[in-house]
Amino acid sequence: MSRKAPMLDRAELYEAVWSSPLTEISHTFGLTPGGLAKMCDRLDVPRPKRSYWRLSAKERTALRPPLPPYEPATGKAKTVSPKMKRTRLPIRERQAQLLEIAARIVEQEGVDEVSLNRLAREAGISQAQAHNCFPRRVDVLAELARREIREFERSRQGVVLRGQDRITQIVLSTVNYLNEAGRRGSLLQSILLETDVREILRRERAATRAMLTDPIINSMSMTYGMSKEEALGSNRLVTALCLRTGRLIANRDLSIEAGIRLCLPMVMGCVRSNAQRAA
Template structure:
């Protein structure tokens, strides 16, 4: 059957890959490989854990690989690029491609399926190229986890920047974190269960947390009504509430909307209590 890349892109973001694949007499993995070969972004398993409104968010469809058309013939052998038309990627783009492929495999098949040989096979490149870009398997997993943390924080900061009001920023920060936990959390949680990854990221995550808490502690102790230890303890407790809520959302143990509502209620009650103490009220 013939259809366009845009039509296939729309279908796989509207329904799970397995369901779309069955419609054309393919396996989910077979359809995933066709999408990758034709440069069609596909959703991760975590995408289907999100609520219906959140699932409307999707990336743009990039152009087809050089030498391939917009037409897709499902059920037929897909044309490969000839060596003469293959475009050489710069190291940054290749690294991103490797990390994207690693994330897709991890979410669909688990971390045990992620290794240099599998990535090289999926992308049609040599194992040496993978090693040159990201190192061995452990370095690959650490790089993937680090990228997830950075993108999660970047998204949260973007949301927070929309307001200058402190309470509104707290609300936006909490909502932003929970939405990113729903979107990226399953992969990050999976990666942080790997001891080498957890150890490698521990220091920088702790540093980032301390940097984020410092201005909050400073504001709470500015009037002298709250001591530093109390301010730190309160800030750590409220942070723990957000982290726990994010873990629940990432694991799919409760709907995002319910967790968001309860988490915000606890966080804002804690913020109001801190404000009263800090102001001597």
Template sequence: MKLAERIVLSEGLKALTLRRLAKEIGISETQVNNSMGSRTDLLCSMARREIAAIETRRQKRVSRSSDHRLRVALSTIGYLHEAAARGPLLKILLRVPEVKSALREERIEAATSARAPILRKLTSGGGMDWQTAKASTAALTAVSLKAGGIVAARRAPFPMVEQICLTIIMAGVASDDELASRNQS
């Protein structure tokens, strides 16, 4: 898979064929097909691998603290760093309609699962109603994802994007905390 990643990143998606992989690895195209499946299967596997790596590293960073605000900051910073490192390949892969379609349900399930503890904290311990918690989480997630896309595409300097994104996210967390405290009063 590393060879496939290198080809996609250096020469583009069109340059990646099973025939080329077979030739560069030194095996038959049938062997590549048997071990990796179709080209779409290979691209989906590559995307899954990138997504899993990003999430694993994010969870590892977040587990360093029990403080809610620090966990949010660590998660945001970690995600942006992963987007800078892994985002270019993932952006390319997720632009392939077959890959996007194949991963759609998995990504929805993963996002729902990742948001569940946040929503529980905001609604049960945070004193926020479900709709407000869901809207706030969706908005802050969108900011983070957009910033990750900007970083992955190298459309702005990383430190600038990180500072702006983190400022917005932490302001959103402060707003959530304020709203929750008002609701509990």
């Protein structure tokens, strides 16, 4: 026998989804969490974002919207974006499209709102096609983080090449990084809130760290007459300082101008200290 679609009362559904997460109540309606979310969308029943459940009860009450009227004859044409025309794209272009959609969702609504189902819906493709591009949600977020890190590095290399000496290159690199943190760093910081994404990137960095840092450490050791342990420690301290300042700027806890004023003298102080040691 075919399974009949459950008959739902909109007011009952509204009360349920604003009282408990979909994952906890979907079974009472005979649906999966995703199916219940679709039912809410179909009946024009607003539902909370995942981040809603992290708030206090008082904050949740303030954010809860009223149940809007529903007109079955017209449906949700006024509130739902028109479906995109489905087109076949090479997988790399489709992946890039999904990453752009994911980036917009993270910036406008938060990383919790990113799901493969939603990406597929907004791209106008099937869920199977989205899964062909990225098997899991975490794969989307990890690749988006890699894209942002590559953009940071591409920008840094572009300005460093303009420096005629090592000191100028360090100044240009530091200022550029902090400017980029203010311009696009909030997206990366939001993605890195995901533990699984951080773990994936940590493993990748561990695999390439020696290849990337050994030349720097060897150069510092030879230039400043430092042991490799001291050179590594100095490099890590300066890197940590810049990353922390960039994080404050990205989170809007510090302006770009203030970050540069505070961070750059400390970076240069470390560089000059190393140079004086070699003198």
